[in-house]
Amino acid sequence: PICFAFALAASSITAHAQTAASYDELAKSEAAANADSGKRVAPLKSIGNPTADVSPEMQAMIGTAYPPHFNADPKTSAEWKELIDRRAKQAIANIPAMKAKLGVKVEEKTIAGVHCYVVTPNKIALENRRRLLIHVHGGGYVFGPGEAALPEAIMMAGFGGYKVISVDYRMPPDFPYPAAMDDAMAVWKEVLKSHERHRLAIFGTSTGGAMTLAMVLRAKDEKLPLPAAIAPGTPWSDIDKIGDSYAGNEWVDNVLVTWDGWLGRAARL
Known part of the structure; x- marks a missing residue:
């Protein structure tokens, strides 16, 4: 539900705190941080919900909190089954x-x-x-x-x-x-x-x-x-963490959130 999120092809993103007091200072610091090819360094910022061309219902869906199980880390088959059963009952x-x-x-x-x-x-x-x-x-x-x-x-x-x-x-x-x-x-x-x-x-x-x-x-x-x-x-056909969207949407997507949570752990079962 958050396809609006930017996905930077073939670039990894490193966020840093925005401490510049003005745009000129910010532009100067960003130019220096991105002087070399490779990583893209961006100011730390929050990403708001889209407001144009999106229904109120979709806005609410995009803005929901992370699911409580996004970082679940079952260690045993019994723990996996408990998580699976708990989520199944909700559905x-x-x-x-x-x-x-x-x-x-x-x-x-x-x-x-x-x-x-x-x-x-x-x-x-x-x-x-x-x-x-x-x-x-x-x-x-x-x-x-x-x-x-x-x-x-x-x-x-x-x-x-x-x-x-x-x-x-x-x-x-x-x-x-x-x-x-x-x-x-x-x-x-x-x-x-x-x-x-x-x-x-x-x-x-x-x-x-x-x-x-x-x-x-x-x-x-x-x-x-x-x-x-x-x-x-939206086929999950590549279950390893090698696609651009894994980086571009990480911590922005509010459904899967990050491959390093339960998702990647499920892929290894």
């Missing part, structure tokens, strides 16, 4: 209201041995009645088990008017890679038995976005039919 508490508001029903189903949720809107548009979307949820490869994975699938079904299968794939700490991908691909193969591929699509955000891309690559490798469409939302 699940909102599910009944979401289903009612968006007019969808949710059914649990086992597909090819994989636990899934079938999300069906009360009204399916005529052009969508033979279409089916496969949803792979986000959550840093560790969060969002069970019903906690459903918000995005519910919104796609409710707003888009599509039938959605949300894959409750296995995750660390008990089931590391490639368990999640194996589950997602098992569902894909099973769905292909009863649906024409040109009526199928795969979507997901963050981890789900990366898995969407990976599913297509794996389907190609396995000579399987490909989906007619994919929607990989």
Whole structure:
């Protein structure tokens, strides 16, 4: 939600305290600090919420405080499970209201041995009645088990008017890679038995976005039919700390905050 944040390509940022009493002094000190190529040295400053072309609701979202778990550092599988369960309960508490508001029903189903949720809107548009979307949820490869994975699938079904299968794939700490991908691909193969591929699509955000891309690559490798469409939302496809946005958005983003918090720790599970 803070795509407005600057991301300086290929530059690392070092902030220092602004002590200059005037613009002239500030300009002189900044010129000296940035006389050489390489690091970009900028004055320490706070970044306010955008006020133009952004709805009040988005302004409020951008301005929210860091999540309390951003720097969580579970040391054991038991501690990871406690954190995962605690966050899942928070998400699940909102599910009944979401289903009612968006007019969808949710059914649990086992597909090819994989636990899934079938999300069906009360009204399916005529052009969508033979279409089916496969949803792979986000959550840093560790969060969002069970019903906690459903918000995005519910919104796609409710707003888009599509039938959605949300894959409750296995995750660390008990089931590391490639368990999640194996589950997602098992569902894909099973769905292909009863649906024409040109009526199928795969979507997901963050981890789900990366898995969407990976599913297509794996389907190609396995000579399987490909989906007619994919929607990989902000895919976390590079889980190491090497992208520019990790530096440019660090401590500005109020969702993930920093790779060095729980995010990077989850990547190493």
